[in-house]
């Protein structure tokens with residue numbers, strides 16, 4: 003007869019770590035760096051801090067013979083963490099500060115822990131975390147993860163004075179990595195991060211002691227993304243019940259206005275009339291049938307304003323233009339930002355750029371750069387919606403683009419919830435609303451490219467005469 | 468300042484249900500059916516029971532206007548469940564009987580719960596489970612899931628007499644689905660399941676009351692897969708520490724022989740000598756350094772026998788041949804089963820078939836059928852390793868195959884751990900060892916195809932003279 007078992011979420015992601023991007027020492031060291039950098043950038047940007055991030059990978063033994071043991075160290079000047087949450091933030095899977103409706107790189111409460119977990123199972127090491135929120139103290143923890151219980155084990159715990167009122171976080175641990183195989187991707191990741199985060203100072207020291215400095219190109223930071231309330235179209239029975247549980251509203255009308263974005267007096271009344279629920283009804287008294295009625299009505303009601311995108315923080319045309327120019331020095335650039343759209347109640351903005359000539363490679367198809375919430379996506383290109391739109395759906399011939407045209411396409415999507423297909427955050431699912439935005443954005447820049455190419459063609463023919 | 472939160476695994480997969488294949492009502496009803504059928508087939512096969520599975524999707528309101536509310540009911544004659552685990556098996560995420568080293572369809576402890584969860588958040592319904600292990604009692608539970616706590620809530624609980632000593636499980640709940648959009652995929656899934664599970668009786672009744680019967684083509688069942696012990700190459704520090712925790716071995720030599728597959732007296736001694744660990748050492752006394760030394764040595768030692776594949780249950784050439792013939796009635800078939808291989812200590816067997824002519828479509832590229840542990844994979848084809856090998860790596864021209872050749876390729880992989888790329892089990896990651904097996908298997912059948920095509924070509928030229 004069968005034996006039954008429950009496992010913790012840490013154990014689940016330990017057993018299935020390839021699903022989170024920790025497949026082998028080469029992929030794991032890449033995922034380690036990207037998860038840590040994304041945590042540091044979030045910790046700076048959310049709080050309007052110009053990021054200063056220092057990353058070092060140093061060999062634990064020489065000579066290096068990959069795969070090898072490395073010490074990973076990352077330092078940032080972000081908001082830091084309060085002492086009491088440090089062990090859980092770095093030692094408990096499904097714990098974090100990003101379970102909100104807000105545009106952040108982090109979303110699962112898992113990434114930093116996966117990096118530490120992989121280091122622990124390959125080197126038996128301990129992770130050291132030092133952090134301060136910028137007050138008079140900084141806190142140092144040495145910890146390991148109890149994977150079966152999904153609990154941090156604090157080995158050591160020190161409090162230091164913080165005279166300089168430094169704020170930030172330092173994370174240090176050992177891990178097995180194949181740096182020589184991952185190097186190109188790691189450098190690519192940092193370089194592309196510098197394109198979309200041009201206000202950050204990134205310093206990377208590799209195992210051979212080589213310095214890579216990505217100096218900030220501007221001190222102008224885009225407005226930080228803000229937390230928003232749910233849109234009615236994002237509501238299902240579970241979400242509704244949770245809001246009812248915590249509400250102080252004494253009427254359904256007030257409930258609608260308080261808990262949903264962009265619902266005012268008249269929208270609330272009209273919707274409740276459409277849903278056939280009395281606007282005076284006490285939310286906590288709704289019956290099961292009324293809850294189902296509400297959720298069905300919310301899906302069918304067409305009178306809601308579209309989701310508010312002011313909470314989002316897109317790159318902007320200027321930043322995208324500058325980044326593409328710096329990366330490819332092209333003969334021609336066109337960028338376009340679509341108006342905000344939504345899928346399942348989540349607002350999102352698509353921004354694209356197309357570059358022609360200059361350093362754009364002449365062969366090997368269209369060079370595609372993909373970004374989501376300012377994160378460069380470097381793997382599984384062929385599974386991504388942007389790849390499908392760029393290569394299968396766009397009719398480039400219509401815009402005078404032929405197989406050998408040196409073309410690069412940049413796609414950035416920002417949202418309160420990026421529809422990643424996997425926990426490893428490498429590609430985006432093909433949602434029809436997202437597909438619609440990407441293809442229309444590409445057609446817009448392709449139009450400008452087409453005008454340029456026809457002029458260029460015309461001038462070249464003139465020259466020949 | 469940031470606020471921190473921990474969430475349960477049920478909450479994690481609720482928020483990220485698209486990662487588990489529950490994206491929208493059309494995809495969700497497909498995923499619901501496949502997760503339930505896979506549970507029923509496991510419950511039969513693991514125990515050598517000829518499967519009798521009955522699936523019914525019935526509309527909760529007429530006329531149907533998709534997406535719509537449906538009642539889902541599935542009955543099987545499998546091994547059933549003991550009363551005390553029924554609530555957790557169907558109401559607690561990351562709970563199950565398949566966290567073992569054994570070839571089963573289930574692997575995550577999540578699928579059945581996702582189906583019930585999606586039904587609950589779209590219809591506020593309750594799930595009814597009736598099960599018996601074939602003794603004098605059967606047990607009926609009505610339950611819902613507390614998603615935030617990841618605990619089942621038992622609403623009702625009845626014990627019935629079981630005079631007929633029936634064994635099996637019945638699962639029933641309501642869910643929102645878009646059956647008209649999902650219908651083709653659901654029927655395809657059942658039809659392809661019948662190909663690789665020809666000893667099962669499957670009955671499906673759709674929302675319009677139409678019966679689809681897939682009668683068993685044979686009563687011969689392949690030997691059931693068995694549970695196996697870890698192979699040394701599958702060991703990391705965490706796994707080693709867990710085995711040390713539970714071992715009764717008093718020497719490292721005995722530890723090696725008892726806990727690892729295919730390690731006998733001489734292999735144990737030779738390996739421990741290679742690892743520079745005394746074979747008399749008590750496992751529970753190993754120091755941290757010795758644990759690291761052991762794990763590093765295990766990766767580098769080349770004297771281990773390859774992982775034992777006798778625990779696996781491949782389809783077999785005859786079954787594959789019969790299934791392909793029944794599906795496509797081709798002019799020519801070739802099938803091949805590779806010898807067992809391994810990745811990361813997990814044994815796997817690749818079996819392929821190629822079919823030409825008959826009902827194979829003449830256009831639209833090579834028709835690819837993918838299976839893993841006898842599960843048909845119907846989505847995300849372009850991301851799957853078999854697609855890449857079939858379309859990007861195979862040089863079909865070399866085998867006389869041209870763009871309009873009516874060709875179908877079948878790939879089945881069985882393993883104690885299928886390297887799925889996602890929790891939704893729709894495509895397989897490109898592990899180099901798996902890629903190697905698939906391409907060599909395809910070349911083998913392509914050779915036979917090539918001989919056939921050249922004969923056919925020759926005979927057609929003869930005819931023309």
Ligand SMILES: Nc1ncnc2c1ncn2[C@@H]1O[C@H](COP(=O)(O)OP(=O)(O)OP(=O)(O)O)[C@@H](O)[C@H]1O
Pocket residue numbers: 037041042045078080081082083091092097098099100101107108109110111112113114115116170171469
């Ligand atoms: N460098 C840092 N500075 C400040 N806070 C941090 C830092 N790194 C991690 N944290 C905190 O620890 C939490 C957990 O991080 P972790 O990477 O595990 O998950 P996440 O970033 O929330 O989501 P994801 O799994 O998508 O990365 C974060 O939510 C954040 O609150």
Ligand SMILES: Nc1ncnc2c1ncn2[C@@H]1O[C@H](COP(=O)(O)OP(=O)(O)OP(=O)(O)O)[C@@H](O)[C@H]1O
Pocket residue numbers: 004502506507510543545546547548556557562563564565566572573574575576577578579580581635636
């Ligand atoms: N029809 C059934 N008959 C017998 N046992 C069942 C049945 N359905 C589910 N179970 C039991 O419930 C457990 C949980 O099922 P669930 O589908 O949630 O996870 P799983 O099958 O173990 O893994 P996966 O998430 O990969 O499907 C199973 O492991 C099995 O023990």
Ligand SMILES: [Mg+2]
Pocket residue numbers: 037040041108109112113114
């Ligand atoms: Mg993170």
Ligand SMILES: [Mg+2]
Pocket residue numbers: 502505506572573574577578579
């Ligand atoms: Mg299952």
